[in-house]
Amino acid sequence: MRFRIYRYDPESGARPRMQDYEIAFDPAGKKVLDALIAIKEQQDESLAFRRSCREGVCGSDGLNINGVNSLACVTALAGLKEPIEIRPLPRLAVIRDLVVDMGQFYRHYRAVKPYLINLDPEPESERLQSPAQRAELDGLYECILCGCCTTACPSFWWNPDKFLGPAALLQAYRFVADSRDQAADERLDYLEDPYRLFRCHGIMNCVEVCPKGLNPTAAIGKIKTLLVKRSL
Amino acid sequence: MIAKRTFDAVIVGGGGAGLRAALQMARADLKVAVLSKVFPTRSHTVSAQGGITAALGNVSEDDWHWHMYDTVKGSDYLGDQDAIEFMCRNAASAVYELEHMGLPFSRLANGKIYQRQFGGQSKHFGGEQAVRTCAAADRTGHALLHTLYQRNIAARTQFFEEFFALDLVRDAEGYVLGVVALEIESGEPMLFESRVTLLATGGGARIFRHSTNAHINSGDGLGMVLRAGLPLEDMEFWQFHPTGIPEVGSLITEGVRGEGGYLLNKDNEKFMVRYAPNAKDLASRDVVSRAIAQEILAGRGCGPHGDYVLLKIDHIGADKIKERLPGIRELSMQFAGVDPCEAPIPVTPTAHYMMGGIPTNLRGQVVAPERYGPEEAVPGLYAVGECACVSVHGANRLGGNSLLDLVVFGRAAGDHAIEYLRENPFPRALPGDSVAASLARLARWERPTGTERVPQLRAEMQRILQEHCGVYRRADLLEAGIAKLGGVEARLADAYVEDRSKVFNTARLEALELENLLPVARATLVSALARTESRGAHSREDYPARDDDRWLRHTLYTRAADQLDYKPVRLKPLTVETFQPQERTY
Ligand SMILES: Cc1cc2nc3c(=O)[nH]c(=O)nc-3n(C[C@H](O)[C@H](O)[C@H](O)COP(=O)(O)OP(=O)(O)OC[C@H]3O[C@@H](n4cnc5c(N)ncnc54)[C@H](O)[C@@H]3O)c2cc1C
Numbered sequence: 104m105r106f107r108i109y110r111y112d113p114e115s116g117a118r119p120r121m122q123d124y125e126i127a128f129d130p131a132g133k134k135v136l137d138a139l140i141a142i143k144e145q146q147d148e149s150l151a152f153r154r155s156c157r158e159g160v161c162g163s164d165g166l167n168i169n170g171v172n173s174l175a176c177v178t179a180l181a182g183l184k185e186p187i188e189i190r191p192l193p194r195l196a197v198i199r200d201l202v203v204d205m206g207q208f209y210r211h212y213r214a215v216k217p218y219l220i221n222l223d224p225e226p227e228s229e230r231l232q233s234p235a236q237r238a239e240l241d242g243l244y245e246c247i248l249c250g251c252c253t254t255a256c257p258s259f260w261w262n263p264d265k266f267l268g269p270a271a272l273l274q275a276y277r278f279v280a281d282s283r284d285q286a287a288d289e290r291l292d293y294l295e296d297p298y299r300l301f302r303c304h305g306i307m308n309c310v311e312v313c314p315k316g317l318n319p320t321a322a323i324g325k326i327k328t329l330l331v332k333r334s335l
Numbered sequence: 336m337i338a339k340r341t342f343d344a345v346i347v348g349g350g351g352a353g354l355r356a357a358l359q360m361a362r363a364d365l366k367v368a369v370l371s372k373v374f375p376t377r378s379h380t381v382s383a384q385g386g387i388t389a390a391l392g393n394v395s396e397d398d399w400h401w402h403m404y405d406t407v408k409g410s411d412y413l414g415d416q417d418a419i420e421f422m423c424r425n426a427a428s429a430v431y432e433l434e435h436m437g438l439p440f441s442r443l444a445n446g447k448i449y450q451r452q453f454g455g456q457s458k459h460f461g462g463e464q465a466v467r468t469c470a471a472a473d474r475t476g477h478a479l480l481h482t483l484y485q486r487n488i489a490a491r492t493q494f495f496e497e498f499f500a501l502d503l504v505r506d507a508e509g510y511v512l513g514v515v516a517l518e519i520e521s522g523e524p525m526l527f528e529s530r531v532t533l534l535a536t537g538g539g540a541r542i543f544r545h546s547t548n549a550h551i552n553s554g555d556g557l558g559m560v561l562r563a564g565l566p567l568e569d570m571e572f573w574q575f576h577p578t579g580i581p582e583v584g585s586l587i588t589e590g591v592r593g594e595g596g597y598l599l600n601k602d603n604e605k606f607m608v609r610y611a612p613n614a615k616d617l618a619s620r621d622v623v624s625r626a627i628a629q630e631i632l633a634g635r636g637c638g639p640h641g642d643y644v645l646l647k648i649d650h651i652g653a654d655k656i657k658e659r660l661p662g663i664r665e666l667s668m669q670f671a672g673v674d675p676c677e678a679p680i681p682v683t684p685t686a687h688y689m690m691g692g693i694p695t696n697l698r699g700q701v702v703a704p705e706r707y708g709p710e711e712a713v714p715g716l717y718a719v720g721e722c723a724c725v726s727v728h729g730a731n732r733l734g735g736n737s738l739l740d741l742v743v744f745g746r747a748a749g750d751h752a753i754e755y756l757r758e759n760p761f762p763r764a765l766p767g768d769s770v771a772a773s774l775a776r777l778a779r780w781e782r783p784t785g786t787e788r789v790p791q792l793r794a795e796m797q798r799i800l801q802e803h804c805g806v807y808r809r810a811d812l813l814e815a816g817i818a819k820l821g822g823v824e825a826r827l828a829d830a831y832v833e834d835r836s837k838v839f840n841t842a843r844l845e846a847l848e849l850e851n852l853l854p855v856a857r858a859t860l861v862s863a864l865a866r867t868e869s870r871g872a873h874s875r876e877d878y879p880a881r882d883d884d885r886w887l888r889h890t891l892y893t894r895a896a897d898q899l900d901y902k903p904v905r906l907k908p909l910t911v912e913t914f915q916p917q918e919r920t921y
């Protein structure tokens with residue numbers, strides 16, 4: 104199988120380049136991560152990438168594979184056009200090879216106060232939540248913070264420091280939508296901003312690439328609806 | 336000298352255990368640093384699926400005493416009953432606390448936390464099946480880890496993400512004074528000085544070829560402890576989960592059987608009836624794994640090589656599967672090529688969980704036979720979670736009890752560390768050579784040439800453990816395994832890493848991880864060879880019976896000369912009556 108992989112070594116002083124690899128590898132049942140590991144073990148140990156769970160739940164290996172942001176560990180090799188072109192997630196600073204600096208992405212996440220706020224005294228047992236109320240969180244809480252969506256979003260590319268991006272906004276809505284949370288107003292105040300939220304133009308790249316099948320655009324739409332309702 | 340940071344407490348590990356302990360200390364206004372070799376939400380806790388066990392009684396009558404009984408029995412009586420009582424007694428409050436923190440548990444119609452059946456659970460001390468495991472669909476670990484991380488953001492815990500801990504710093508009197516770590520991005524070593532060091536580095540099932548564990552589960556904390564001259568407890572006890580996807584290793588949660596799934600052999604027989612007439616598919620994991628291994632050995636396995644069995648769940652209906660087991664459906668389609676709504680999933684026993692680990696007491700303090708007795712606390716050192724052995728899981732862990740272990744003992748260790756810090760307000764002087772050993776380890780991998788490569792050595796080790804120390808063990812097999820492993824260890828001296836760059840050098844990290852995996856593998860083989868009985872997950876073909884007279888005791892393995900010591904099982908609980916060892920049937 105043939106691969107073209109983005110290489111960048113900050114210590115060499117050289118500019119980033121694409122490097123070709125060819126490796127005998129039976130793609131049946133295998134994922135892109137399996138091939139990356141094989142290349143690293145058999146041909147070039149200097150190739151750097153992140154990986155951990157290898158089953159699509161830890162969110163370490165978001166990469167741009169043949170032009171599409173995806174998780175290497177769940178992207179099947181079969182069916183990918185060769186040479187398979189692998190790049191780091193777009194528009195983030197590259198630390199080395201396929202490893203990007205996720206700092207900005209995490210800062211946006213922290214900025215939405217991604218934790219339940221409820222100032223009532225804690226009951227002795229659980230707070231009640233009906234299955235229907237809990238169902239409001241489905242499609243939101245499953246986010247693995249892989250960054251595929253945010254780095255596929257043109258609005259984020261243009262305003263990476265000011266627009267929160269789909270992942271952080273999805274998490275913002277996860278808490279707005281939680282029947283146990285009491286800070287919806289405060290959260291909406293923070294989001295009501297020409298950049299943080301309103302740079303989203305509904306391009307929907309995020310929905311297309313999310314490896315967990317989540318829909319940040321819909322969540323953003325719901326935040327906007329709540330803001331409109333509130334202003335009436 | 337290398338760069339130094341000073342904190343009240345340093346926690347190595349940002350999984351469920353580390354984050355729960357960090358939260359406790361951060362809320363007490365202490366200066367806490369959490370080091371993790373991956374961003375915290377990428378820790379392996381994120382993969383946990385089925386749930387966390389606590390006798391809430393939301394679905395049917397329940398009682399923590401029954402949970403305690405099941406856990407003692409599940410442990411094949413090797414679990415320490417004081418620690419088990421402590422865990423089961425505190426289980427409900429620990430789960431409510433997680434709910435209050437925001438964990439999105441699935442819910443019952445009445446709004447309470449959803450609970451499902453798991454293996455080895457009973458009512459009334461061995462009666463009918465209990466319904467005890469609290470779940471957020473089949474993503475409980477993800478929900479738990481993200482919730483704890485979020486609470487730590489709120490508590491303003493300091494995170495050192497992508498820092499790889501190398502070694503403990505210990506002074507001549509045995510006090511642990513911090514750790515030396517490598518900043519992965521810069522490749523620079525850094526000293527973290529602290530009065531409390533808490534290890535929460537997770538499991539090490541990557542010593543086996545087929546494992547449900549993440550790539551990062553290399554037993555680093557165990558390697559650090561062994562290098563510090565401290566022992567590891569009960570390392571012969573590794574849980575083989577009955578239902579991993581063949582070759583890939585991905586786990587199919589016991590929750591599938593809890594929701595009504597069952598196992599079939601190639602003759603379409605529900606074979607568990609023959610091995611566990613009462614509990615059937617929900618017998619303890621060791622029992623089910625042995626049953627599957629027996630079926631495969633007897634030629635009743637499925638597939639071209641007859642090396643797996645089938646797990647059928649489609650009969651509960653696609654709607655239920657999509658609601659309660661969505662992650663399993665995704666995994667199964669991605670990695671086994673099977674939609675469980677339509678066809679059974681191929682499964683086989685797969686290395687999963689380390690019951691043994693760093694010996695601790697029920698406050699999370701690391702204990703070792705030092706000067707005065709077998710269980711003396713090592714001042715300043717704590718361990719929690721899968722890397723620790725309190726021991727609540729004994730010879731076999733029950734499903735859903737690990738996540739519980741993380742939060743119950745994470746909190747307890749945090750609480751005790753707070754007290755310890757109060758009593759020890761002043762930092763002790765760092766020994767002059769505190770970073771020497773770590774720097775020497777790093778320097779060793781700067782060597783430009785050699786004949787051996789890290790991935791090859793690792794693969795050989797994994798094959799040895801898989802073949803010589805699997806579900807069934809035997810003296811000759813184990814001895815041969817130790818000899819072969821010795822060969823691999825000897826070759827480690829000739830291994831080299833060609834890439835000597837500093838920035839994000841993952842080849843170097845893999846070499847450092849191998850230095851932890853190998854001693855964990857050795858501890859496992861040596862401890863397993865010595866234990867001439869079968870108990871829980873440790874099944875000796877040559878010693879098929881449990882032998883309480885000789886072996887109702889914990890193994891302690893120390894690295895120097897492969898020394899083995901033993902200490903008694905704590906049969907006396909905190910307040911209730913002892914559960915006397917009995918024959919274990921399901
Ligand atoms: C697939 C799967 C499913 C499971 N399902 C369940 C379940 O349903 N219920 C249940 O109770 N249990 C379950 N378990 C078991 C349970 O998930 C684990 O035992 C538990 O999550 C371990 O948590 P931990 O906090 O101890 O370690 P981990 O979550 O593994 O975290 C270890 C941490 O240590 C850090 N670390 C390690 N080495 C270093 C180093 N050298 N330097 C710096 N940082 C380091 C890592 O970065 C990580 O942050 C499951 C296990 C697996 C594999």
Ligand code: SF4
Nearest residue numbers: 246247249250252313
């Ligand atoms: S929303 Fe989807 S793509 Fe975006 S970070 Fe979360 S899991 Fe990744």
